[in-house]
């Protein structure tokens with residue numbers, strides 16, 4: 101017993117010394133705050149890491165390092181540093197840091213989001229690029245999205261004068277858009293919260309919540325093996341439940357004849373010869389990654405429009421000039437430059453994944469003359485880059501006009517605007533997301549006026565911290581709608 105106690109004390113002391121003596125500069129890591137023993141810089145994170153990281157970048161520079169528990173993390177916070185990570189060293193920094201809760205073996209193996217850039221990942225990316233998100237496929241499904249936008253308008257008209265949690269309606273509409281793009285079915289019933297595929301809705305919701313919750317094992321991977329808090333087990337269970345729902349659908353589809361098939365993702369993937377497990381994993385991930393990010397962007401768009409009536413008027417004027425009395429369609433979007441500038445400006449200030457998805461160094465490499473060790477986690481602070489006064493004139497002011505005379509775009513080549521990331525792991529859903537975000541914003545502006553509920557003022561909306569990600573605990577955006585003349 102005594103020997104065991106001595107061993108434990110000695111081990112703890114050595115661990116303590118290791119953390120105390122560790123100094124990033126000795127390893128030629130990028131500079132950063134000195135870590136505390138064991139916890140590293142965890143206590144400095146606060147509840148909005150993107151903002152804390154932005155402050156650290158001001159002190160330590162565009163590429164800094166810190167310790168989150170036992171994990172070494174490097175953060176890139178300028179367009180030049182982002183280009184180093186996402187372009188120059190893209191291949192070597194293309195690993196993903198897989199959150200401990202999501203390390204469910206079968207899931208990671210089939211995942212596009214979490215797997216290495218291996219053959220499976222290449223196959224899934226190819227399917228996305230050549231089958232699902234081609235201009236032809238996107239165009240062929242535009243009527244589905246336009247139809248769901250019309251249903252949203254019909255539902256919101258029935259709520260005229262009431263206080264509406266707008267993001268819930270937008271989220272429901274997006275989930276139905278995805279349900280129909282993927283397997284030609286609605287998931288939500290906007291009119292009846294107990295209707296639709298309640299089961300699937302609940303599983304998806306649970307999964308998104310799990311994705312947003314903290315797992316201590318992410319900071320102390322040594323704990324990960326034991327899944328002490330049962331988070332990995334819980335994720336595995338929900339994934340299985342989701343696959344079970346989709347699995348039934350796939351079985352039905354395999355039995356269908358050619359004439360009965362739909363023009364949806366399931367058909368495309370079955371025709372591409374993918375196995376059920378791969379199809380399930382891909383569809384679930386497209387659903388998961390696409391809905392929350394897009395709903396959050398639209399929520400921010402409505403927030404900014406609520407604060408800036410002049411911007412609403414400009415979008416409306418453009419709609420009148422281009423679309424006239426007709427319902428706005430996706431084919432109109434290329435002719436609406438102000439609307440597009442508005443969406444860019446929303447994503448500049450409010451990227452829904454502010455630190456992108458964490459990357460991992462596959463090998464030790466040198467970036468901007470610093471050493472990035474193998475297995476180090478790399479984050480890119482897209483939020484800070486979008487607000488950097490060195491890059492943007494009057495950065496905190498919401499001004500879509502800044503994009504009217506500029507070629508800067510979010511397609512991964514302009515590192516000052518990277519809400520969708522860049523390099524080989526750039527968001528494959530970008531072409532689809534930009535399409536339906538613009539469509540829904542235009543549809544709302546065309547059909548409604550809105551204001552905040554009585555007693556709330558727009559100055560409350562200027563608090564960045566208050567109105568945040570859709571599914572987190574922050575209060576949702578409440579609005580009262582007034583219908584405009586019908587365009588539907």
Ligand code: HEM
Nearest residue numbers: 213386389390393394456457519520521522525527529533
């Ligand atoms: C406003 C909407 C969206 C934003 C801002 C967004 C942002 C991102 C970001 C930052 C990444 C990581 C990129 C990197 O590592 O460099 C990503 C990856 C991904 N996104 Fe999106 N996304 C959006 C919508 C969508 C949609 C609609 C879909 C699919 C229908 C989608 C599917 C994916 C997938 C599958 C990945 C993983 C790619 C990989 O690791 O290879 N996203 N997204």
